[in-house]
Amino acid sequence: MEENVKKEKGKFRQMLDDFGLPRLIITGFLILLLVVAPFVGADLPTQISNIISRFSWNGVLVLAMVPMVHSGCGLNFGLPLGIISGLLGATLSIELGFTGGFSFFMAAVLATPFALVFGTVYGWLLNKIKGGEMMIATYVGFSSVSLMCMMWLILPYHSPNMVWGMAGKGLRTTISLEGYYTQALAKILQIRIGKLVIPTGALLFFALLAFLMWAFLHTKTGTAMTAVGSNPTFARAAGINVDKIRLLSVVMSTWLAAIGILVYEQGFGFVQLYMAPFYMALPAVSAILIGGASVNKASITNVIIGTILFQGIVTMTPTVMNNMIHTDMSEVIRIIASNGMILYALTRRTEGAKK
Amino acid sequence: MTEKKGLGALIRQNSVSLMFVVICIICIPISGLSPSYLINEIVTRMGRNAFLILSLLIPIMAGMGLNFGMTLGAMAGEIGLILVSDWQIVGIPGMVLAMIISVPISVLFGLFCGKILNMAKGREMITSYIISYFMNGAYQLVVLYLMGSIIPIKHSSIKLPRGYGVRNTVSLLSMRQKLDNLVAIRFWGIKIPVVTFIIIFLMCLVIVWFRKTKLGQDMRAVGQDMAVARDSGINVERTRIISIVISTVLAGIGMIIYLQNMGNIATYSSHSQIGMFCIAALLVGGASVEKASIGNVFLGIALFHTMFIVAPKAGAVITGDSMIGEYFRVFVSYAVITIALIMYETNKRRAKSAVGAELEKAQLEEESR
Numbered sequence: 010m011e012e013n014v015k016k017e018k019g020k021f022r023q024m025l026d027d028f029g030l031p032r033l034i035i036t037g038f039l040i041l042l043l044v045v046a047p048f049v050g051a052d053l054p055t056q057i058s059n060i061i062s063r064f065s066w067n068g069v070l071v072l073a074m075v076p077m078v079h080s081g082c083g084l085n086f087g088l089p090l091g092i093i094s095g096l097l098g099a100t101l102s103i104e105l106g107f108t109g110g111f112s113f114f115m116a117a118v119l120a121t122p123f124a125l126v127f128g129t130v131y132g133w134l135l136n137k138i139k140g141g142e143m144m145i146a147t148y149v150g151f152s153s154v155s156l157m158c159m160m161w162l163i164l165p166y167h168s169p170n171m172v173w174g175m176a177g178k179g180l181r182t183t184i185s186l187e188g189y190y191t192q193a194l195a196k197i198l199q200i201r202i203g204k205l206v207i208p209t210g211a212l213l214f215f216a217l218l219a220f221l222m223w224a225f226l227h228t229k230t231g232t233a234m235t236a237v238g239s240n241p242t243f244a245r246a247a248g249i250n251v252d253k254i255r256l257l258s259v260v261m262s263t264w265l266a267a268i269g270i271l272v273y274e275q276g277f278g279f280v281q282l283y284m285a286p287f288y289m290a291l292p293a294v295s296a297i298l299i300g301g302a303s304v305n306k307a308s309i310t311n312v313i314i315g316t317i318l319f320q321g322i323v324t325m326t327p328t329v330m331n332n333m334i335h336t337d338m339s340e341v342i343r344i345i346a347s348n349g350m351i352l353y354a355l356t357r358r359t360e361g362a363k364k
Numbered sequence: 365m366t367e368k369k370g371l372g373a374l375i376r377q378n379s380v381s382l383m384f385v386v387i388c389i390i391c392i393p394i395s396g397l398s399p400s401y402l403i404n405e406i407v408t409r410m411g412r413n414a415f416l417i418l419s420l421l422i423p424i425m426a427g428m429g430l431n432f433g434m435t436l437g438a439m440a441g442e443i444g445l446i447l448v449s450d451w452q453i454v455g456i457p458g459m460v461l462a463m464i465i466s467v468p469i470s471v472l473f474g475l476f477c478g479k480i481l482n483m484a485k486g487r488e489m490i491t492s493y494i495i496s497y498f499m500n501g502a503y504q505l506v507v508l509y510l511m512g513s514i515i516p517i518k519h520s521s522i523k524l525p526r527g528y529g530v531r532n533t534v535s536l537l538s539m540r541q542k543l544d545n546l547v548a549i550r551f552w553g554i555k556i557p558v559v560t561f562i563i564i565f566l567m568c569l570v571i572v573w574f575r576k577t578k579l580g581q582d583m584r585a586v587g588q589d590m591a592v593a594r595d596s597g598i599n600v601e602r603t604r605i606i607s608i609v610i611s612t613v614l615a616g617i618g619m620i621i622y623l624q625n626m627g628n629i630a631t632y633s634s635h636s637q638i639g640m641f642c643i644a645a646l647l648v649g650g651a652s653v654e655k656a657s658i659g660n661v662f663l664g665i666a667l668f669h670t671m672f673i674v675a676p677k678a679g680a681v682i683t684g685d686s687m688i689g690e691y692f693r694v695f696v697s698y699a700v701i702t703i704a705l706i707m708y709e710t711n712k713r714r715a716k717s718a719v720g721a722e723l724e725k726a727q728l729e730e731e732s733r
Contacts, residue, residue, distance in 0.1 A: 086490070138709035143490040145709065148702040155695035159688055179685070291497070338509060344501030348494055355491045356483035 031353045035299055035346060039318055042325040049332035054204040056325060063320040065195065065211035066276035067296065069218055070269035070289070071316045073262050074297045078307040079226065080258035081238035082135055084297075084354075087146035088290035089154045090131055091266025094123035096157075099271060099280050100180065103189055104168045113190035116271050124267040125260060127153075132259030136252045147290070154287050161282050184280040190271075191278040211276060218265070219309050234258055238305055295319060295347035298354045322346060380700055381650045384667040387696075388674065395677035402673065404554045409669040410662070411544060411560040412625040417642045417661045418567050419614035424656045425575070426607035427587030429489040430643045430701075433477040433608065435496035437615025438635035439503045440469035444616070445623055446507070446534055446631070450517050454538035456546070459624055466616035473499065474612035478605030485590070489653075489705075496639060507631060530631050540627035560621065567614075568658050583607055587654070644668060644697040653708035671696060 047053050070088070077085045098120025107115045131149060135142050161180040166172055171184050185191075197210025225231045236244040237254045245251050270289075274280050297307055300315020326339035375382065392402070416434070423431040444466035448458045477495050484491040511517050512528030522534055544557035574580045585593040586603050594600050619638070623629055646656060648671075649664020672693055679689020 134706070137713075138706055139713070140486075141705065141709040141712075143487065144493070145702065145705050147490065147493065148698060148705060152695065152698040152702045155691060155698050158691040159695065162685060162688055162691070163683070338505075341501050341505045341508065344504065345498065348498035348501060351494045352480065352491065352498055355487060355494065356480060 029301075029353065031350055032299060032301065035318055035322065035350070038346075039321045039325065042322070042329050045333070046325065046329055049329060051328045051332055052204065056328065058204065058206040059324045060317065060321050061212075062195065062206065062208050062276060063324055064316050065208050065215060066273045067269075067293070067320060068215040068312070068316050069265060069272045070293045071296045071300075071312050072215070072219055072222060072309075073265035073269050074293060074302070075222055075226075075307050075309070075312060076234065076258040076261040076265070078297075078302060078305060079231075079238045080234045080255045081241060081305060082255060082258060083143045083146070083304055084294045084351075085146060085259075085262050085266075086143055086290050086294065087131060087150040088262075088266050088293055089150035089286040090127050091124055091263035092270040092286040092289055093153055093157050094127050094263065095120045095267035095270035095274075096280065096282060096286070097123045098267060099274060100166060100171060100184070100282075103171055103184070103280075104166055106168075108188055110190055110193040113193040113271065113275055116190065117268055120267040120271065121264065124264040128260035128263030129256065131263060132256035135259055136255055150290055151287065154284065158283050180282055182281070182283050182285075184282070186274060186278050186280060190275050193275045194272065195276055208276070211272065214272065218268070219312065223309050230254070230257070291351070292319065292323075292347060295350045298350045299347075302354075303357055304354055319347070377652075378650050380648055380703060381663065381667060384648050384671060388667060388670045391671070391674040391678040394681050395674040396681065397674060397677060400553045402670065405673050406666055406669055407554060407556060408625070409672075410665050411557045411564070412622050413642065413645065413665055413669070414564045414661060415567060415621050416615060416618035416638065417646050417665065418564070418571060418658070419611050419618050420642060420646055421571055421656050421658070421661070422574070422583070422607050422614075423611045424651070424654065425580070425587055426583040426604055427590070427654065428481060428604060428607065429492075429653050430646075431492055431608065431611050432489060432639050432643070433473075433481075433492035433495050433499075434611060434615040434642065435635050435639045436473040436477055436499050437466075437470050437612040438619040438638050439499065440466040440473055440612070441616040441619030441623070442629055442631070442635060443469055443503075443507070445536065445539075445620060445629060446511070446517075446522065446530055447515075449534060449536060449538070450519055450522050452519070452538075455542045458539050459543060459620060462620050463617050466620065467613055470613040470616040471609055474609030475605060477612065478608035481608060482601050482604055500636060503635075504632065532631055534629040534631055536623060536626075536628055539624050541625055543621065543624050560625075563621070571658060579603070579606065640697060640701070641668075644700045647700050647704040652704060652711075668697075 043053075043056075046056060070092075073088060073091060074085055077083065095116075098116040098118070101119045102112045102116035105115070105119075134149065135146070138145055162178075164180075166178070166180055170188075171180050173179050173181055192208075194211040194214050195208030197213070200207040200209055226235065233244065233249045234254050234257070236247065237249060237251050241251050244254075270286070296315040296319035297311055298315065299318045300311035300313070302308070302311040302315070323339070323343055326342050327337055330338050330342075416438075419434055419437065420431055423429070441462070444462035444464075447465055448462040451461075453461055477492065480495060481488050481491055506515070508529045510528075511530050512523045517523045517528075517530065522530055524531055541557075543563075544555075544560050547558040549556045549558055575584070582593070582598045582603050583606075585596065585598055586600050590600050593603075619635070622638070623634065626634075645664040645668040646660060647664070648668040649660035649662070651657070651660035651664065675693040675696070676686055676689030679692050680686040682688075
């Protein structure tokens with residue numbers, strides 16, 4: 010019966026339904042911004058390099074959403090937990106005296122055990138509360154961030170580049186990565202054409218991780234993960250250990266978030282501690298949703314399109330708005346657009362939620 | 365056997381409250397605060413927060429979980445207060461007018477929130493949580509850009525120097541603690557805001573009465589089981605929307621009571637944390653996601669706010685750094701909500717598997733016959 014209804018609808022209408030109205034609005038808005046930009050005096054090549062480099066900062070964080078969506082754990086609002094593992098890796102790497110590009114590698118290495126441990130505990134917890142993952146993930150993220158706020162003050166860090174100058178202890182809120190791994194990836198094979206700058210290394214790094222993710226999803230374990238997400242009962246009947254697969258997906262997501270924040274930092278040039286990781290889940294969540302993912306379906310294409318669209322809007326709105334009406338409404342537009350997108354996704358009926 | 369099990373279950377159910385009692389007992393002597401100061405603070409905070417937290421009870425009754433969307437009501441209350449203070453209406457009449465203005469705005473917000481929550485059944489909490497962020501954007505759009513340019517704002521003490529938008533803080537000096545001081549009794553240095561407490565008491569009576577009305581019974585039925593409620597002829601969607609609307613309206617009024625005690629509005633941040641702190645306090649009082657009583661509200665405020673007052677002091681004494689205590693109380697607020705949510709979900713699963721086990725048992729009996 011559903012088939013018939015679908016056929017009756019016009020093809021255009023169906024395409025619109027598949028694409029989703031909010032997504033259409035956001036894409037249209039970005040195109041409008043790009044068209045208007047040159048007329049209001051914004052420098053288009055600079056804008057485009059901004060979008061590309063911001064894409065390279067955030068891509069991996071958005072990619073971290075994929076495994077958990079595939080295994081049916083929903084959107085990973087607990088991203089801050091993985092980010093904290095990354096921050097621990099970053100600060101330890103600096104504390105141990107590694108410098109230059111090598112400190113990025115070491116940060117990634119040092120972050121990995123934390124991500125694995127945190128991810129395992131987090132995944133074990135999420136297996137206990139199937140069905141309520143997203144809300145609890147949000148609060149696991151918040152609790153861990155606020156716990157770490159205390160830890161950054163207490164933990165015995167000594168590197169003078171990181172601690173408060175006066176007290177000699179307690180980490181600063183922002184730590185400059187100058188001399189460490191700022192632009193470590195972006196500088197590799199960097200291309201400059203006039204004002205257009207392309208951080209090839211960072212893009213290649215993202216491409217590598219995205220390819221690995223794509224390849225993983227086509228292995229036996231990856232297919233099992235998709236099966237668990239789309240129909241847990243069926244997966245169990247087929248002899249898949251559902252809990253184990255879900256745990257694996259959570260660990261993967263946490264590790265990717267840890268690497269993701271390191272990539273973000275190498276682009277941004279600073280490590281941000283304390284409350285900074287608090288709201289980092291929402292942009293990543295809305296980016297993948299804007300790219301066409303839903304609560305239980307996400308692909309690498311969704312990640313790429315979503316990150317470009319989201320970061321495009323984030324970078325373009327302030328400049329265009331400022332040049333046009335001399336007020337910066339970008340923050341408000343960003344809040345409404347990104348949370349509106351999440352709301353839209355949450356209200357969609359999904360097979361997983363119906364049952 | 366059954367008695368032992370009962371005690372164990374009792375401890376498990378109230379573990380959060382018990383944990384708080386322990387925290388408070390340890391921290392109070394360390395903080396070195398005098399008992400009269402402490403009691404005075406708690407009484408003040410009781411008057412300030414109780415109404416807001418009471419607004420959370422009705423959605424819980426209707427099975428919609430913790431209403432993170434109460435932030436919407438708080439925004440409506442703030443809009444009311446901003447407008448009234450621009451019109452220079454002072455004291456109690458100003459407060460009443462602010463409440464009157466806030467009600468239609470709250471109803472609109474509540475309708476919006478309820479409609480969306482009906483589209484996201486089964487994930488009400490995360491949805492209401494995102495709604496609060498979404499509406500925060502809309503609120504900023506109105507207050508930061510439309511107020512002063514489209515909605516008339518006259519006074520320069522409220523308006524930003526650039527000609528539109530509202531300043532970061534709006535002083536409510538003309539309304540500050542007017543309600544609290546209307547009839548205030550003092551003894552042993554403890555100030556009791558009688559009128560505020562009378563209003564809160566009346567609200568409690570209204571909630572008790574509301575539970576017994578037809579609508580209240582309907583809500584409980586919807587909260588128990590939506591399918592059964594629908595079969596027995598209850599309009600489930602409508603009932604759920606009404607519960608959210610009531611909650612939002614109460615939150616708006618509660619926010620005005622809260623802000624008259626504080627004496628100023630932090631225009632862009634007052635509402636953002638209020639939902640979290642109210643929910644944490646309610647949960648500390650022994651409420652769960654599906655069950656909350658008026659007793660939970662008051663116990664929760666007493667315990668949660670004792671922790672809130674003593675933690676920074678105690679933290680400063682122990683570690684010599686006042687920031688640790690600040691972070692500690694934020695951490696505890698989030699941790700409490702996390703634990704409560706985990707307990708709720710595990711209980712739900714346990715109940716489900718218990719039903720499953722019973723079915724299996726019945727089936728086995730059937731087969732053996």
